[in-house]
Amino acid sequence: MLEKIDMGGIINWYPGHMRKTKNELAKLLKSVDVVLEMRDARIPISSVNHDLEGLLYNKKRILIFNKTSLADSKITKKWHSIFKKSESPFLFIDALNKIDLPKILPLARSMMQQKWSSFRCKGIYPPPLKLMIVGIPNVGKSSLINRLSNRKAAQIGPNPGVTKHNDWIKLDKNVELLDTPGILWPRIENYEIGLRLTITGAIKDSIVGTSKLSIYLLCILKKVEPKKLEKFYQLDLSDMDLPPANLINKIAKKRGCLKKGGIIDLPRAERLLLKDFRSGKLGRLSFDIPEII
Ligand SMILES: Nc1nc2c(ncn2[C@@H]2O[C@H](COP(=O)(O)OP(=O)(O)O)[C@@H](O)[C@H]2O)c(=O)[nH]1
Ligand SMILES: [Mg+2]
Incomplete structure (x- = not known):
């Protein structure tokens, strides 16, 4: 892919707030029902944060591939059939162009049915659905929250690092969603993955x-x-x-x-x-x- 150009190098870009966020996520996850793990549809594999796997592996999770309108549609189709074979529920969406957003909450609710029925059996009204959105910087987490809540609940921006805090946002009386700052992993050893993350906006251009x-x-x-x-x-x-x-x-x-x-x-x-x-x-x-x- 890269012809004969020397692209060697390791990218170290792990600002202090990312480490802090990761530690806070670990604590907050206990009160979360379903994690929306957002990836970029143009780099569905390069945007996986393996560093978070240890935290997320036993949580209910939906993979959300955002910015589909920027991805090559033929390649997206191929990814679609590949992910269909895996067990993880997933959606290809576009927060900006409002593609397939109404599918997210029903999918999350469907994953809670069993737990909620056991609540109802005990005569308890199920508590609000608690969602957490995680992903690399600039992938569109805050944009999705704003679309789902129909207001400017979360701050968005074209550069990585706009969301600095973990914020709970009420979507309606039955759903709460936690916006989180984007996190990468401490050492990006595969330089081409680093380039893909940079060209799509997760890493500042000046780093590469x-x-x-x-x-x-x-x-x-x-x-x-x-x-x-x-x-x-x-x-x-x-x-x-x-x-x-x-x-x-x-x-x-x-x-x-x-x-x-x-x-x-x-x-x-x-x-x-x-x-x-x-x-x-x-x-x-x-x-x-x-x-x-
Ligand atoms: N084309 C396109 N751009 C998007 C989409 N979602 C977000 N963006 C843009 O990506 C940038 C980062 O969005 P933001 O929501 O702040 O990302 P966050 O850092 O993950 O919270 C902004 O310039 C958004 O307008 C999308 O689905 N399609
Ligand atoms: Mg944000």
């Missing part, structure tokens, strides 16, 4: 650097969407044979990313490419591919 990130993106776009790339930046078809490092120079020239004296402003071109991709101008893209993972 826009240079490596844009080269990574161009490697993929060249392979998966060459026509779109060529057309969008008015390149030539033959440019698609160029190594990504040369291709970004071409894009810089085409887009007028130049400094005084006509010198190419590479960082500007890199930021432009990333912005174009993230605003959806370069099409839908999935980074975890079932056959490759």
